[in-house]
Amino acid sequence: MTRFMDKTFWGLTIGLVVILVANFLLEDWLRFIGLQSMARGAVALGLLILWRAGLVSFGHALFFGWGAYAVALSQKIGITDALLGIIIGTIASGLLAFALGFLLRRYRAIFFALLNLAFSMILYGVLAKLEVLGSTDGIGVKQPSYFGITPEGANAHITLFCFTAIIVYIVALAVHRYLSSTLGAMTIAVRENEIRLEYLGYSAEKAIHVKYVFSGLLAGFGGAVMALAVGHVDPDSMVYWPNSGDFVFITILSGTGNVAATFIGALAFELIRTFAFDYAPQIWQLLMGGTLLVIVMFLPNGLWSLTEHLGKRRKSAPSPAE
Amino acid sequence: MARVLEVHDLEKSFGGVVAARDINVTIDEGETIGIIGANGAGKTTFVNMVTGYLRPSAGRIEFMGRSILGMAPRRITTLGLCRSFQVPQVFGSETVFENVMIAMGIAESRGPALLAPLFAPARAARAETHMARYQIADYRDVAADALPQGVRKLLDIAMATVRKPKLVMLDEPTSGISVEEKFGLMDIIMAALREEETTVLFIEHDMEIVERYVSRVLAFYQGEIICDAPPAEALEDPRVKEFVVGQELHRSTHGAEETGNA
Ligand SMILES: Nc1ncnc2c1ncn2[C@@H]1O[C@H](COP(=O)(O)OP(=O)(O)O)[C@@H](O)[C@H]1O
Ligand SMILES: [Mg+2]
Numbered sequence: 001m002t003r004f005m006d007k008t009f010w011g012l013t014i015g016l017v018v019i020l021v022a023n024f025l026l027e028d029w030l031r032f033i034g035l036q037s038m039a040r041g042a043v044a045l046g047l048l049i050l051w052r053a054g055l056v057s058f059g060h061a062l063f064f065g066w067g068a069y070a071v072a073l074s075q076k077i078g079i080t081d082a083l084l085g086i087i088i089g090t091i092a093s094g095l096l097a098f099a100l101g102f103l104l105r106r107y108r109a110i111f112f113a114l115l116n117l118a119f120s121m122i123l124y125g126v127l128a129k130l131e132v133l134g135s136t137d138g139i140g141v142k143q144p145s146y147f148g149i150t151p152e153g154a155n156a157h158i159t160l161f162c163f164t165a166i167i168v169y170i171v172a173l174a175v176h177r178y179l180s181s182t183l184g185a186m187t188i189a190v191r192e193n194e195i196r197l198e199y200l201g202y203s204a205e206k207a208i209h210v211k212y213v214f215s216g217l218l219a220g221f222g223g224a225v226m227a228l229a230v231g232h233v234d235p236d237s238m239v240y241w242p243n244s245g246d247f248v249f250i251t252i253l254s255g256t257g258n259v260a261a262t263f264i265g266a267l268a269f270e271l272i273r274t275f276a277f278d279y280a281p282q283i284w285q286l287l288m289g290g291t292l293l294v295i296v297m298f299l300p301n302g303l304w305s306l307t308e309h310l311g312k313r314r315k316s317a318p319s320p321a322e
Numbered sequence: 323m324a325r326v327l328e329v330h331d332l333e334k335s336f337g338g339v340v341a342a343r344d345i346n347v348t349i350d351e352g353e354t355i356g357i358i359g360a361n362g363a364g365k366t367t368f369v370n371m372v373t374g375y376l377r378p379s380a381g382r383i384e385f386m387g388r389s390i391l392g393m394a395p396r397r398i399t400t401l402g403l404c405r406s407f408q409v410p411q412v413f414g415s416e417t418v419f420e421n422v423m424i425a426m427g428i429a430e431s432r433g434p435a436l437l438a439p440l441f442a443p444a445r446a447a448r449a450e451t452h453m454a455r456y457q458i459a460d461y462r463d464v465a466a467d468a469l470p471q472g473v474r475k476l477l478d479i480a481m482a483t484v485r486k487p488k489l490v491m492l493d494e495p496t497s498g499i500s501v502e503e504k505f506g507l508m509d510i511i512m513a514a515l516r517e518e519e520t521t522v523l524f525i526e527h528d529m530e531i532v533e534r535y536v537s538r539v540l541a542f543y544q545g546e547i548i549c550d551a552p553p554a555e556a557l558e559d560p561r562v563k564e565f566v567v568g569q570e571l572h573r574s575t576h577g578a579e580e581t582g583n584a
Contacts, residue, residue, distance in 0.1 A: 182427035183436040189424055192413035196481065199373070199411070200428045201399040 008176050011260050016169040023161045031157055033270045035229040038168045041266030042222035044250040045175055046215030051256050052179070053211055054191030055108065059116025060219045060247050062123050063093040065239030067220030068227035069127070072139045082144035082163055082228060089224025090217050097216020104212055105205040120244055127235040138234025141227045157229070164225050168263070171221065176259045178214070187211065219247075249288075253295055255302020265303055324351045325387070326489050326521050327372070327403075332381035334367055334545075341367040343545045345381065349489065354512070355523040356532040356553070358566050359542030365525045366408065368542070369491045373405045374398045386488060402488035408497055408525075410478035414467040418458055418477055421466055422449045425481040455514045456480040471498050472507050479511055483518060490515065492524035496531060504528060508535055529557060529567060541566050 023031060043064050050057055067089035074088045100119060107115055128136050143156045151159045178184045186207040189197040194204035227233045237243070246269070254265025272291055276284035299305055325348060332345035341364045349355060357365050370376040372383055374395040383391045390398050413421050426449055427440045453459040456476045461469055466477060475495055483490055495511055496504045512535055515522050526532050532539060532553055539556035541549040543565040549556050556562055 177439075178437065180439050180441065181437045182424075182431045182440045185424050185427060185440045188413055188416060188420075189428075192415055193411050195407075196411040196413065197428070198395045199399055199405060199482065200425050201396045201485070202428050203394070203396055 008258060008260060009173065012169055012172055012176075015260065015263075016165060019165055020162060023158060023165070028154065028157065031161055032229065033274060034267070035157070035161055035164060035225065037263060037267040037270045038164050039222040039226040039229060040246060040250055040269070041263040042168060042171065042225070043219040043247045044254060044262045044266055045172065045259060046218030046222075047247055047251045048254075048256045048259070048262055049175070049179070049187065049211050049218075050215050051251055052187040052191065053208060055208070055211075056113045056248065057116040057215070057244070058113045058248065059118070059120035059241070059244050060215065061239050061241065061243035062116065062120035063097060063216045063219030064223035064226070064243060064247070065120075065123060065127070065233070065235070066096050067093040067223030068233045068238045069133070069139075069223075070220070071224045071227040072141050072233045073133075075142055075144075076139075080142060080145045080150070081148075082146050082160065085144055085228065086167065086221060086224045089227070090221040093220020093223065094213055094217040096220075097213045098209075101209040101212040101216075105209045117241060117244065120239060120241060124235050124239040124241070127239060134234070136235055138232055138238075141231050141233060143231070144228055160225075160228055164229075167221075171218070172259045172263070175214075175218075179259070183207070183210065249292060251302075252292065253302055255299070255304035257301060257304035257308065261302060261304035261307075268303065325349075326351050326353075326385070328382075328384040329372065330382040332368070332371060332383065333379045334364075334371060334376060335379055340545045342371065342378070345547060347540065347547065347550070349521060349523065351488075351521055352519075353521055353538060354536045355538050355540060356536035357523065357525045357540045357542060358527070358529070358532060358556075358562075359525075360566060363542040363566075364545040365542050366493055367545075369405060369493055369523075369525070373403060373491065399485070399487075402485065403491070404482045404485060404487040404489075405491040406475075406479040406482045406493060406495065408493040410466075410474045412466040412474060412477050412481065415465060417463050417465055418453065418469070418473075419446075419449060419462045421477055421481060422452055422484065425484045426452070429485045452480055452484065455517060457510050472503055475499065475507065476510065480514075483515070483520065486518050487520055489521045489523070492522065494525045494527070496526065496528060501528075504531060505534070533557065 019034065023034070026034065043060055047057060047060060070089040070092035071085040074085055079085060079088065104112060104115060127133055133139060143150060144160070146159055146163065179187070186197065186202065190204050190207050197204045197207065223238065226238070230237070250262070250266050250269045253269055254261040273284070273288060276287040280287060295302065327347065327349040329345055329347040332342055334342040345368060357368070359365050367376065371378045374390065374393050374397065377392060382389065385398070385401060385403050390401065390403070413424060416424065423440055423445060426445055430445065431438065450459065453462060456479065458473055458476050458480060461473050466474060469477065479492060479495065492511070496507055499507055508531055536553055539549065539551060539553050540547055541556060541559070541562045543561070548561045548565065549559045551559065557567065
């Protein structure tokens, strides 16, 4: 668990290499799905941190949209660099989470979940009304530049994909490290027993606040990437509450066992949705609902638990009951 | 001997119920204090107030010469006053080892150090030593939820003492434990605390245990301390006999019901 180059490190590294190579072979629409998976996966990674602490948010489209709009607005003041834009989107949402965290840290369970939803609906309402930000039409986002170079045509997405994959790789490793740190272990402490945590000398509310800011940063990052990938931001596809549901869906689909699972789950989610939408446009929601049902009933710990089943089978001698 | 805790004129009422009144206590380094009293006498309330869980209605509390009144439990904990609970407060889904590691990680890290890996080998070694001291090493990989009650009690106390506190308050360490096991359990706890040179105060219903381990008894009755004396003297006190020991006999013949509160 302590070694830096553990299984997760190698898994993520191999994953990065594979998708970087695939990036040059993929068809456009698949590359776009990959980009969306990374963006939504990042948000789900933030939800994973909260989830492990026993908290669910039904409103992280708030931070997703906030980050996306931050990128769009930063372009308006002449910032076209992708890295800078992503940093701005990430930090903007982190700051918002920091501010709201003072209130959210006092709530748990359904109240925490719905308070997030409430804030996301407020932002949605404001954005949909604000003429200067294009109301429900939103605003366009230009292709970003990368350290002074602006790729054109098909290269634009290939570059963004490479760029995003590398950042996502670093972010996933950082979150993995965080989860195995003392601060990360407090997720369990918060979930299992706040009184004991207090009497060990740490504030449960502070621990939740820190996690909340991390989840906000991750959602802002996801939103920033999505803005650049889609080339457009608008309230309905970024902030409206079903977006928040998508993130929770991905978290359940993935399971919270490992950071890599989140991106596998996000990819599965995007693929299922795309195919369901293309091949069964009349009943795609039914298919999504069915998927969720199957996961909850048969794989309550998400897709990641499949790897644990496999791992167990491989062990020769059964270990004594723990 | 250095003064560890000084409590003056502490009061607490919940609506109409007076849970503490005129509480005056001093504790010196190295003492072992036993708190006795019937259910509802205000014993847990006293511990809750001193450790910051409840704010007293009036009074002063000084720990190591400084006022800790109004401080949050986490502040008081970091100053070296820790506690265990009548109902063990542990991380149920985690193993004994993980519980101790998390406790140590939090006790040992501040600021950026909190981002260092929890399962550092040096810390793991300290955790093994600590588990051995409390004789819970045999249950190292068992989830706290699945532990026998006695072991869970020991784990709770082991987690409360990872900081090597100056003073530890144990709320009914032997409640819910069978009579045969009580002495064994107390032997482990007292030996471990002595090794760590921790001053200890514990709440106990069993007078034999009180006689055997404590140097001083505080008897609570209806929110007041009715006796503060060495055990031999305290157990002969007529008011203690009437309001505490008598009640305990009544309690043990009619089967003790355990009420849990944190
Ligand atoms: N949080 C609370 N709210 C209301 N009443 C309380 C609370 N805590 C304790 N009490 C009351 O204060 C009195 C003392 O309780 P307590 O300190 O728990 O007794 P014990 O000596 O059994 O530990 C009891 O009458 C109890 O009902
Ligand atoms: Mg009590």
